[in-house]
Amino acid sequence: MRVTVLAAMIGALCGAGAASCEEAIKIGAVYPMSGPVAYDGQTLLQGARVAVGEINAAGGIKGRKIELVVEDGACIPAQSVAAAEKLVSSQKVVALIGAFCSSSTGAVMDVAKRHGVPMVAGISTAPNLTERGNDYFFRIPATSAMLAKAFAKPMLKLAGGSKFGFLVVNDDWGRSIIDSYSPALTAEGASVVAQQIYDTNDSDLFPYITNIKRSAPDAVVLAGNTQNAVALTEQIRQMGLGSKFFGEGSFAAKTYYKLVGQKGDGIYGLMSYVYSIDNARNKAFVAKYQADYNDLPTTYSASGYNEVSVVADALSRADIADPKAIRDAVAQTDMEGLAGRIRFTKAGQGYGFNVYLTLSKDAQPLVADQAVISAPN
Template sequence: MRPFPRLMVAVLLMSSAACEKKSAPASAPSPTPAAASTGGPAAEGPILLGQVGSLTGSEATFGQSAKHGIAMAVREANAAGGVKGRPLAVRVYDSQGRPEEAAQAAMRLINQDKVVVVLGEAASSNSLAMADKAQAAGVPMITPTSTHPDVTRKGDYIFRVCFIDSFQGGVMAKFARDTLQFERVAVLQDNKSAFSVGLADTFREAFVARGGQVPATESYSKGDTDFRAQLTTFKKLKPQALFVPGYYTDVALIARQARELGLAVPLLGGDGWESDRLFELSGGALEGGYYVNHYSVDNPDPRTQDFITRYKAEWKEAPDSVAALAYDAARLAIDAIGRAPDLSGRAVRDALAATRDFPGVGGTINLDAHRDAVKEAVILKVEGETRRFVTTVKP
């Protein structure tokens, strides 16, 4: 195992007036007798949040977008006076898109940095690895975009601000069957991704339940670059569409190879497609495809449009869904810290669990008994080098 300095990049964001003072950490209560005793957050200086994200690697746009959204939420909170009379800061570690790196980053945030809340990761496989560490230590964790149901099942300290795969997969299955009136849709899934496998499972079940057929399911593994064998199998079966619940890097390459083989059916997918690089990498091969997402820049909701205006002013680009949901996750954490009677893990956890009707920019958030967000989804269509808002689907 390599030492931490070669594993991750750390960034500390603070208001310019804030200086972190050294103090003995207060002891935080453990959620269970088996939980690790790591000490609690500092009693003075900035209240520290932690983020783990893929700042490098094949899904680097996810980590960078999340970093921007979280930083913006923290700066706005500090401009409004901070929380409990103290400024906020965030420490960021790079997971490189790998579960083992994500888990080690979470441990460092908890044991060394003494963060109050851990934010991240984007990918479900990475969040699953982190959740075990956060739960054992009794430190609340909020994932912005990990949709696999098992993430929050890791324990009562794990939360999310996005909908889960069963809702997302069902939305696309309903849209493909009822609106697009497809009868036969094949599935291509990433067997190394908990997100991809979970979404594929829920899509198949919901699509078949609505009278559709799935003539074949083929698999690949993250890092593969040749999908021609799977696509050739699909071409022989003549499906009306392909459901590809992968991440944008793989999806773009799959789309290009499908077109090269003459497989000109629409591709369907989930929120893993969301990246501006999708259009650059696919070279127009995803034209006419559809995917489920948490948010759209075309949503006329004033709250959403105000966020987009402020984000553009700060980062000189439109926010994608990862940025929007990371912003919501950070604001949800900040709100809970403000409502909690103290900064212990249990107190902040209980405040998070009590969240109702939180005004997120990606939709109003209510957390259910499983700490999953109950909120709306949107369907987007790929047109040229942009995505067009098609419809909103409520839970």
């Protein structure tokens, strides 16, 4: 009798709040929790957790909570692959998100396809990722090529001259910036006078900056996550390089400003997100993020939030037991993100949202220009 009564009580409780009784839906995140971009990986995770909390507080997905299961990929391709295999094979996740660095994302997307599990990336802007024919991979943000197409003309105008240099990190993302911005800028009348590529673990960047300075560029395109962006800014200011600067990465993040202060003033950012975006969803996200972490979100925080939000939106429309149905639901995404609509092309490339050209002033990012990313031709 006691067992029967207890079972009835549990059944009544589950009926009143099924999300607390059914097994959680697991989403697997391959994020850099260690290594040179671990700080950025932590802000990425914080943004993802805000989305998880928001969704679960609203009742979860079809009465079930979602659970974020995180493995450290460290932005090392081999480690990221091992992390993804563990998440899919052992944790039985229904989708993957990550893996931050383009080289690691390129490796993990093969795991996703092999296992038939959809993967959504919120960063990783190397253009070739969506050119590989992997129909289980979806990338939300604009690629470097899309940002270059959007902002090459205003960049040339703001540079005050036609000579451009590049100082970028030695990975798929950094090299893709040279490959993307060079033709976009030269099509507008610019010339490329210098290219310098540094390793992500380099702390002494003076030799690269010296080589750039010798070429006397009117403007320099930079690429760096927080650790590298801070080092670049500090050492460029010490060298007295008088060029204009345009940076992809962390050059408009609150964490960056905390470390460089007004030394970052005058640097332009090429961004998919800034925390000052004026729409209801972003305002709610910023408020919740500040309440949870006592800080403003970075572009990486927004990326984590968008990754989870896209997966959750797809799960709400799909048979959760059918990986192919989840993949198809992701492909049909048409939802409001933090910077506008999020949709995907047949190749899995996100479009429909705004991107931003920011100017740092008084250690704050001011929006100098913006553009809507249309579906690529």
